[in-house]
Amino acid sequence: MSSNATSWLQGSGRPVHLSDLFCWRGTHDSGGISPAPPVRCASGFSGGVREPERRPRKSGEREADGEMSEPATNPAVTSFPGPTISLPLGLEVLRTYSGALICLEILFGGLVWILVASSNVPVPLLQGWVMFVSVTAFFLSSAYLFLLITGLADRINIDWNFLDVFYHFVALLFYFAAFVLEAATTAANGGAIITPLPNSTGTVMCIHYPRGNVFTVMTGNQFNINVVATVFAFVVTLFYSCSLVMAFKRWRI
Numbered sequence: 001m002s003s004n005a006t007s008w009l010q011g012s013g014r015p016v017h018l019s020d021l022f023c024w025r026g027t028h029d030s031g032g033i034s035p036a037p038p039v040r041c042a043s044g045f046s047g048g049v050r051e052p053e054r055r056p057r058k059s060g061e062r063e064a065d066g067e068m069s070e071p072a073t074n075p076a077v078t079s080f081p082g083p084t085i086s087l088p089l090g091l092e093v094l095r096t097y098s099g100a101l102i103c104l105e106i107l108f109g110g111l112v113w114i115l116v117a118s119s120n121v122p123v124p125l126l127q128g129w130v131m132f133v134s135v136t137a138f139f140l141s142s143a144y145l146f147l148l149i150t151g152l153a154d155r156i157n158i159d160w161n162f163l164d165v166f167y168h169f170v171a172l173l174f175y176f177a178a179f180v181l182e183a184a185t186t187a188a189n190g191g192a193i194i195t196p197l198p199n200s201t202g203t204v205m206c207i208h209y210p211r212g213n214v215f216t217v218m219t220g221n222q223f224n225i226n227v228v229a230t231v232f233a234f235v236v237t238l239f240y241s242c243s244l245v246m247a248f249k250r251w252r253i
Contacts, residue, residue, distance in 0.1 A: 085160040086250040089151040098164075098250075101243045102145050105171075108236045109138045115229035116182070119222045126185045130233070133178040137171050137236075164247040172240040179233040186226040188216045 093099040113134040121127045144167070147153040153160055218226065 093148045098246050101239050105141045105239045108232050109134050112229050112232045115225050119225040122218050122222050123185045123216050126181045130178040130182045133174045161251040165251045168244040168247050172244055175237045175240055179237050182230045182233050186230050189218045189223050
């Protein structure tokens with residue numbers, strides 16, 4: 001360190017430490033080196049050459065040597081797990097057993113709905129539940145099959161395997177109750193028969209009371225329709241039970 005630098009440090013009025021290292025710059029003149037204002041240098045040395053102190057970098061700022069800092073993560077971008085579905089999408093789902101069972105559920109469930117409605121619901125207190133279950137299951141199964149065929153199920157972030165098990169389990173319970181009520185309504189029929197009176201334009205209804213305390217009144221046509229509706233309700237219940245077993249296997253795998 002030159003004498004001018006030493007005198008400048010002594011005139012500063014503070015003690016000089018080893019960490020207080022300065023780089024001196026000046027110009028050569030006839031009298032020697034004229035010091036310029038000092039520049040603070042790093043306290044360490046690298047190869048005998050003092051390196052200027054670096055200021056802290058901000059996030060995303062380039063360094064002097066061209067090095068790019070790591071990009072900051074965007075908190076708005078969040079990754080979510082994709083939907084879980086084992087059934088194929090598109091028309092390929094119709095080639096699977098589960099897709100075929102859903103089609104049969106829609107077909108025979110619609111027949112139950114149409115048959116009970118065509119009989120004018122002779123016992124609304126019991127057959128009202130049959131109508132509710134058949135209509136609700138028809139539209140839900142149709143919506144589920146529509147999502148699979150169009151591929152929209154792949155865009156909805158949900159566990160479709162678990163939803164398949166839950167839906168068919170609830171539908172099986174509801175349809176089994178509807179089958180029991182429809183069968184009880186049909187079995188409790190009093191056998192109402194409308195016959196014309198002899199030598200008269202009037203008619204008479206003959207009712208044969210069944211064995212039991214509860215009976216329903218239906219015409220012959222209503223009775224036949226409800227018998228067919230009972231058989232179809234039992235078939236739909238079997239379809240939902242098979243779909244439940246297959247959906248449970250896919251969910252556990």
